[in-house]
Amino acid sequence: MSSSLANxxxxxxxxFVSLLGLVTSAAAEPSKPNVIVILCDNLxxxxxxxFGSTKHRTPQIDQMAAEGLKLTDFYVSxxxxxxxxxxxxxxCYPRRVNMHVSARGGAVLRPVGRRGxxxxxxxxxxxxxxxxxxxxxxxxxxxxDQPQFLPTRQGFDTYFGIPYSDDMTPxxxxxxxxxxxxxxxxxxxxxxxRNTLTRRYTEASIExxxxxxxxxxxxxxxxxxxxxxxxxxxxxxxxxKSANGPWGDSVEEIDxxxxxxxxxxxxxxxxxxxxxxxxxxxxxxxxNPPQGINTPLGGWGYTTREGGMRVxxxxxxxxxxxxxxxxxxxxxxxxxxxxxxxxxxxxxxxERIIDGKDIxxxxxxxxxxxxxxxxxxxxxxxxxxxxxxxxWKLQLPRPAKGKRNPAQELALFDVRADAAESVNLAKSxxxxxxxxxxxxxxxxxxxxxxxxxxxxxxxxxxxxxxxxRVLISR
Numbered sequence: 266m267s268s269s270l271a272n273x274x275x276x277x278x279x280x281f282v283s284l285l286g287l288v289t290s291a292a293a294e295p296s297k298p299n300v301i302v303i304l305c306d307n308l309x310x311x312x313x314x315x316f317g318s319t320k321h322r323t324p325q326i327d328q329m330a331a332e333g334l335k336l337t338d339f340y341v342s343x344x345x346x347x348x349x350x351x352x353x354x355x356x357c358y359p360r361r362v363n364m365h366v367s368a369r370g371g372a373v374l375r376p377v378g379r380r381g382x383x384x385x386x387x388x389x390x391x392x393x394x395x396x397x398x399x400x401x402x403x404x405x406x407x408x409x410d411q412p413q414f415l416p417t418r419q420g421f422d423t424y425f426g427i428p429y430s431d432d433m434t435p436x437x438x439x440x441x442x443x444x445x446x447x448x449x450x451x452x453x454x455x456x457x458x459r460n461t462l463t464r465r466y467t468e469a470s471i472e473x474x475x476x477x478x479x480x481x482x483x484x485x486x487x488x489x490x491x492x493x494x495x496x497x498x499x500x501x502x503x504x505x506k507s508a509n510g511p512w513g514d515s516v517e518e519i520d521x522x523x524x525x526x527x528x529x530x531x532x533x534x535x536x537x538x539x540x541x542x543x544x545x546x547x548x549x550x551x552x553n554p555p556q557g558i559n560t561p562l563g564g565w566g567y568t569t570r571e572g573g574m575r576v577x578x579x580x581x582x583x584x585x586x587x588x589x590x591x592x593x594x595x596x597x598x599x600x601x602x603x604x605x606x607x608x609x610x611x612x613x614x615x616e617r618i619i620d621g622k623d624i625x626x627x628x629x630x631x632x633x634x635x636x637x638x639x640x641x642x643x644x645x646x647x648x649x650x651x652x653x654x655x656x657w658k659l660q661l662p663r664p665a666k667g668k669r670n671p672a673q674e675l676a677l678f679d680v681r682a683d684a685a686e687s688v689n690l691a692k693s694x695x696x697x698x699x700x701x702x703x704x705x706x707x708x709x710x711x712x713x714x715x716x717x718x719x720x721x722x723x724x725x726x727x728x729x730x731x732x733x734r735v736l737i738s739r
Contacts, residue, residue: 302485306493309557336591337592386419401423401425433493
């Protein structure tokens with residue numbers, strides 16, 4: 266063989282070995298998991314069987330917990346939905362992203378509003394989309410109903426749902442349109458048939474999963490139910506079938522929906538490739554007669570009591586999350602963005618403060634894993650009302666502001682032993698109370714408190730000039 270031919274053969278072999286190495290490396294590299302987040306609206310801590318409900322039949326969610334992880338100390342950042350959802354999307358406290366909705370502006374965004382989640386914020390959808398994920402939001406958005414704030418402008422390839430709460434329907438004193446059901450940025454039904462939303466959201470979710478079975482996907486499914494009205498909605502199949510009236514009917518239909526999604530993952534052989542997280546946007550609100558259940562927690566939704574901000578959470582990923590596991594470590598919806606970013610082999614945005622932490626060690630059952638949070642802050646609108654560190658929660662003193670907001674004294678609770686917040690331990694543990702007061706002051710400097718701005722807040726999302734558009738045209 267000539268010297269030239271020999272050299273060519275050596276080069277060819279080297280290229281083959283190099284390519285083989287690349288192929289082997291790619292095959293060995295773990296695939297990016299699919300991610301599904303199922304978020305209920307106003308569902309209470311004790312509204313599902315695996316968290317203690319004796320009124321609602323939730324076999325699908327209970328089985329999901331048996332096959333995965335139950336988080337007992339999982340928090341949302343607010344007791345109401347707009348700020349809570351803003352935190353889930355951005356990994357930040359609502360005040361950080363100016364979505365706490367000021368006391369003067371109300372607790373949540375309203376229809377035909379001028380505000381919304383700032384387009385410059387980075388959402389979970391944008392982080393995952395940058396890593397090749399298909400993204401869909403199917404359900405209740407409530408982070409701005411004008412075009413610049415819709416899910417399709419916040420990293421989602423597609424959107425199907427209502428842009429705000431199901432109770433925000435036409436009123437004599439408000440220029441609100443019929444409740445719109447939207448596909449991407451177009452209204453397809455007004456008023457939306459609220460009885461069929463859970464069923465249609467489920468069908469749309471399964472179709473999205475089918476269409477994207479061959480690539481990683483992120484599905485955000487924020488249900489409209491049990492909802493914000495005094496009379497929750499359910500389809501005919503579930504209406505009148507529960508032991509807890511319309512509220513229970515809607516919960517049991519959500520359980521069915523969860524089972525259908527999990528069944529689809531198995532049929533499409535995506536079960537072992539998909540992380541599914543199931544939770545609520547805040548606790549059940551106080552109603553007369555009672556509907557939702559927050560037991561054993563104290564208080565109701567729309568407050569900073571445990572019942573307002575600690576929510577049920579179940580996470581499932583066969584082969585990755587140990588079956589039948591339980592964690593009592595503090596974690597929050599703000600942790601989803603950094604955790605999912607890490608699983609997608611990327612990082613959180615580096616040019617801004619992200620309050621959430623990567624909690625994969627907790628989810629995966631890593632030995633000795635503990636909460637990454639030194640402190641967790643309870644805000645009501647823009648007011649700092651409490652702080653938790655470890656097992657201790659300090660309720661901060663504040664003056665009375667009308668009948669609905671009575672005066673509160675300094676109170677310290679061991680919320681692991683006393684989730685109902687019934688025994689004030691401030692006098693017997695003054696050193697712990699002082700420590701938590703110091704943590705609260707750090708939050709006031711960083712995030713702000715009431716009308717006191719924080720030094721690290723980001724701009725509010727609003728368009729001061731254009732006239733808001735009423736979404737009634739199809």
